[in-house]
Amino acid sequence: MQTALRAVRLGGLTIYVNYTWIFASVLILWWVALLWLPENFPTWGTNLYWLFASAVLVLYFFCVVLHEAVHSAVGRRGPRSANLYPFGAAVPFRPGDLGPARAILAALAAPLFNLILGVLLLLVGNAIPGPEHLLGWLRALLVPLGLLNLWAGALNLIPGTPFDGGLALSAAHTSFSGDREGGLALTQSIGRVATLALVLLGAWRGLTSDLWLQALALVVVGWSAKEAAAVGQQRRTLRDVLSQMKASDFMEVSRPDDAVRETDTVADLVRAHPRFPPNTPLAVLNAAGDLVGVTTLAATDRLMQGTWPATPVRAIATPVAALQAVGPSTSLVDVLGMAHVAPIRTSDGTASEPDPNLLADEEPAIPVIESNRLLGSIAPARLQSFEEAGRQFGIEETLSSDGVEKPRGLLRTLGALLPAIIVLAAMSVLGNIALHTDPVDLQEASASTESGITFSNFRPADGDIVGFGEVTISVQIEAQSPVVSATLMIDNQPRDTQLSSSDTLTRTASTTIPGLTLGQHTARINAVTDDGDSKTTQWRFRIASGAPNPSAGGGTATPATGAEATPSVVAAVPLQVARYIPALGGRVPVGVSDLPLRLYVKSGQVPTSAKIFLDGQELSTEIQTVSGADGVDGADGIYRLDATAPPLHAGMHVARAEITGSGGAHSISWTFAALQPDDDHAYFKETGYFVGQPFLKYWQENGGLGLFGYPISDLVQETDKASGEVYTAQYFERARFEQHPSLGNQVVLGRLGALLHEPQPGVEPKDGTTFFPQTGHNVSPAFLKFWNENGGLGVFGYPITEEQVEKNPTDGKDYAVQYFERNRFELHPDKAGTPFEVQLGLLGTQLYRQKYGP
Numbered sequence: 001m002q003t004a005l006r007a008v009r010l011g012g013l014t015i016y017v018n019y020t021w022i023f024a025s026v027l028i029l030w031w032v033a034l035l036w037l038p039e040n041f042p043t044w045g046t047n048l049y050w051l052f053a054s055a056v057l058v059l060y061f062f063c064v065v066l067h068e069a070v071h072s073a074v075g076r077r078g079p080r081s082a083n084l085y086p087f088g089a090a091v092p093f094r095p096g097d098l099g100p101a102r103a104i105l106a107a108l109a110a111p112l113f114n115l116i117l118g119v120l121l122l123l124v125g126n127a128i129p130g131p132e133h134l135l136g137w138l139r140a141l142l143v144p145l146g147l148l149n150l151w152a153g154a155l156n157l158i159p160g161t162p163f164d165g166g167l168a169l170s171a172a173h174t175s176f177s178g179d180r181e182g183g184l185a186l187t188q189s190i191g192r193v194a195t196l197a198l199v200l201l202g203a204w205r206g207l208t209s210d211l212w213l214q215a216l217a218l219v220v221v222g223w224s225a226k227e228a229a230a231v232g233q234q235r236r237t238l239r240d241v242l243s244q245m246k247a248s249d250f251m252e253v254s255r256p257d258d259a260v261r262e263t264d265t266v267a268d269l270v271r272a273h274p275r276f277p278p279n280t281p282l283a284v285l286n287a288a289g290d291l292v293g294v295t296t297l298a299a300t301d302r303l304m305q306g307t308w309p310a311t312p313v314r315a316i317a318t319p320v321a322a323l324q325a326v327g328p329s330t331s332l333v334d335v336l337g338m339a340h341v342a343p344i345r346t347s348d349g350t351a352s353e354p355d356p357n358l359l360a361d362e363e364p365a366i367p368v369i370e371s372n373r374l375l376g377s378i379a380p381a382r383l384q385s386f387e388e389a390g391r392q393f394g395i396e397e398t399l400s401s402d403g404v405e406k407p408r409g410l411l412r413t414l415g416a417l418l419p420a421i422i423v424l425a426a427m428s429v430l431g432n433i434a435l436h437t438d439p440v441d442l443q444e445a446s447a448s449t450e451s452g453i454t455f456s457n458f459r460p461a462d463g464d465i466v467g468f469g470e471v472t473i474s475v476q477i478e479a480q481s482p483v484v485s486a487t488l489m490i491d492n493q494p495r496d497t498q499l500s501s502s503d504t505l506t507r508t509a510s511t512t513i514p515g516l517t518l519g520q521h522t523a524r525i526n527a528v529t530d531d532g533d534s535k536t537t538q539w540r541f542r543i544a545s546g547a548p549n550p551s552a553g554g555g556t557a558t559p560a561t562g563a564e565a566t567p568s569v570v571a572a573v574p575l576q577v578a579r580y581i582p583a584l585g586g587r588v589p590v591g592v593s594d595l596p597l598r599l600y601v602k603s604g605q606v607p608t609s610a611k612i613f614l615d616g617q618e619l620s621t622e623i624q625t626v627s628g629a630d631g632v633d634g635a636d637g638i639y640r641l642d643a644t645a646p647p648l649h650a651g652m653h654v655a656r657a658e659i660t661g662s663g664g665a666h667s668i669s670w671t672f673a674a675l676q677p678d679d680d681h682a683y684f685k686e687t688g689y690f691v692g693q694p695f696l697k698y699w700q701e702n703g704g705l706g707l708f709g710y711p712i713s714d715l716v717q718e719t720d721k722a723s724g725e726v727y728t729a730q731y732f733e734r735a736r737f738e739q740h741p742s743l744g745n746q747v748v749l750g751r752l753g754a755l756l757h758e759p760q761p762g763v764e765p766k767d768g769t770t771f772f773p774q775t776g777h778n779v780s781p782a783f784l785k786f787w788n789e790n791g792g793l794g795v796f797g798y799p800i801t802e803e804q805v806e807k808n809p810t811d812g813k814d815y816a817v818q819y820f821e822r823n824r825f826e827l828h829p830d831k832a833g834t835p836f837e838v839q840l841g842l843l844g845t846q847l848y849r850q851k852y853g854p
Contacts, residue, residue: 015065017084020224024086027217028060029053032144035213039536041140045725047742052140059141060148063117064088067110067152071164074102074109085224087155088164100175107167114153121146155221160190162225191225198222247335248328250383251368251376252280259283259374260313262292266300267308273297281367283374284317291372293317294325296364325367328375335366336383452480453527453535457508462539471543473523474510481529483507489524520717520726540719576602578638580655582672586714587690588648589683590676595645599657599668600626602638607661612643614655619643648674686710695730695737698747703790706835709733712845731848734823734840749795752843753819759800774798783818783825786838797821809846817841 033053037044067088088110125142128135159165166187173183202218258276260269262284273282278298286292292314299316300308326335365377457476460466473490477483482504488497488511495511509525524538578600582588588595597612597619612621626638641657656669677683680693689711691699699708713731720727720740728739729750736750762776769778777799779787787796801819808815808826816827824841831837 015068015084018224020220021061021084021086023216023220024224025057027213027220028057028148031213032056036144037140038538040143041136045719045723045727045741047723047725051742052137055141056144056148059145063114063145063149064152067114067156070110070113071106074106085162087152087221087224100171103171104168104175107164107171108157111153111156111164114149114156118146118149118151118153121149158191158194159187160192160194161187162191163194166191195222195225198225245332246328247326247330247332247366247368247378248375250332250335251328251378252365253376254281254283254374259285260295262286262312262314262317264313265309266303266311266313266316269295269313270297270300270308277365277379279364280379281365281374281377284313291320291369291374293319294323294367294374298364320369320372323367323369325369326378327370328368330368335378452533453483453529454478455525455527455535455537458523458539460541462541464541466541466543472510472512474508475525476506476508477525477527478506479527479529479533480505481531481533483527484530486525486527489526491521520719522726577668578602580670582688583714586672586688587675587681587683588672588688590650590674591647593647595648597643597645597655599641599655600638601641601659601668603661604637605661607639607641607659609660610641611658612641612655613658614643614645615653619645650674650676684710687712689714691730694739694745694747698737699732702795707790707795707840708735709840709842709844713848732844733842735844736847749822750847751797751821752847753797753823754800754821756843756847757801757819757824759819760802763802772798775800777802779803779818782827782838786825787820796823 029050033049037049037052041049064084064086068084121142125139125146128139128142156164159169161167161170161184169190170183170187173179173186177183198218199222202215202222205215205218258273260272260282264272269282276282276297279296281294281296283291284293284295295313295317302316303311365379367374368376368378455475455477457474459472459474473488473495475486475488477486483499486497486499486507486509488495488509490511490513495513497509497511499507499509501507509527520540520542522538522540524536526534526536528534579598580586580600581596581598597614599612601607606625607623610621610623612619620643622642624640624642626640641659652671652673654669654671656667659666659668675681675683675690677690680696682691682696683689684691687710691711692715702708709732711730711732716729716731717726718729719725723742725740725742727741730737736752738748738750739745740748759775760777763778765771766778769780770784771778775798779799780803783803790796797820799818799820803816803818805814806817807813818825824843826839826841828837828839
């Protein structure tokens, strides 16, 4: 019976991975990627969840391999193969093969290793504060890996085969009673009961609760235990059968005429045996006719042919004392153990390891010697089928050691029915899932039995776009028992949460935040009832300057579904923020004098009064009408509130504006940070933004100001429209720098060209240009020179249009332009012969204003 999914070679060990790993892998990935990571790392993206879940699965696989290595090291038996199951490995030796004490120690050492490793991983992982910590990613690996090791260690302490506890109990029983077969029968019976109990418990949990992941895990463990027990039985049967076979049954008999004298020369040996198999042993006799050694024709390869006439055979013979030989009554089990050991040595007793790449018929044969006579030899090729059976244990398990089928008792009958029970149990669990669960709610329902709590009326709703300023987050909670507490978290930071409503079964949780950075944010709520039930859910919304702020008296915005969605106002608002300086969530230098503190607002009329406060201290404030020179698009009806901040200390600062106008009184707050410029944080006073690592290094090493321009934003969180992955970005005049967790957080450039211009169909090659067959477009010599000299494919990507004429929105002039995946090339004839003849378009500025406003 072939149960191995795939054979994996690790050094000298061949590992046969059982097919139950398929189901175990699915469950582990499900648990880590859909339950544990979203619960503990809510701000990560989906791709990152699956990446780390896959890493945990691979690391757990190697922990199970180490589990087997511990067995072998403590048992001082180095097996060449092992069958690997999700809970451990079926090792190719029995407790009876070792002394009782050694067998017990070898059996228990591996689960103790898993338990100790699991505790250490949990201690280290839980010592890391959380996902916001620099080593938060390490916690995402260590904690689930530690829990899996604890599970494997505890499971292997079950005192029934095939678990390690069964091996230890069998060895202990043999030690006290001397009855090895009785010990095996006892642990087999316990193992069958334990396996059946695991499967039935899983079926019961699947039918009576919502803990489907736990239920399926129990069924899969019982299934893999049944497979391991079958292989263990096959191993015992195979060993007993092979023990009854003798070397004399498989050897090729040596003829007396094939023997050579030790005084014969190597040349005589070759002439006398021209067609003799090169690796078959030849008896070497002394003058009295006694066997003194063994040699082969293959041994002559160690000598130069010119030396054969003068070299005696004894020089290439292995003395009898150094031979690794077997007797005619040696069991086939022992013969197989010598199959890969080279039996032929030189006269000085030295020998090298056999070449593992040798074919079976090229390996040295094993001599069979009795009473100082070479009776024959066994070619390794004749043992291949037995070796393969020994590795796979692929024979029927109904045979006992005496070849007679044993009568079936109740437990053996249940064991035979176990596969059908496993299938029915799995079908019942999966059927319950299908009948009672909406697939959209599978993650939430699998996490716990918290069905008595529901959330509704999310504000902002999932996908909403919210304007700058003070934001109120609220959720309505309904439960079957009184709600006693609730915690709202924004971007994994707990916030002061208020519970309102006199009805304890229906309450509203809310929190107010002075200001959030541009981009996407994750909100999360956890509610607890007085009977101990709890439930957690999360959603996302976006901050954009062009969107109104409902909490500040504005209207609502159209929801966005991707990183490139453009906010649009549905209803007009009496007062709307157009820009913050410093930017919302932005960064300014420490200790700068005369730092401007400004707020641009859009209103139907001039505000009647305005005050700006910094960290609670009122500043002198002026109100001015905005002109086009201020760089705010659509300047009509926009007013600027001006103040000057004193030199700031390092850290976070809160600015607040109190404005009175036609729409009444408004209070608008925002936050920013003061940093000390250093090698990792460069401040650009031209635009008032910091650039930190690793964006700063990429900017410096790949063209800097001439290629990318100045920074025009601080860090923002955006969502990839295609994959749903949340990434960090910063806008520059001519580019958008991006960090994607799925790409290892390396810096890449956004595909601004493709985002702002529809790729054109391919055309035919043109003379005098370079044709790119990947997209079917031609590039002129001037553009190609700029493309090659400034990073080529890695920076700009492929061309997506032909060269064409467009009006530049900055100066109103017509230029020849061509769009590439990540930018737009512009040809400036007035700067011919200078490095500025070809320039990049201001696509970063264009997209930033389209997404976030002026």
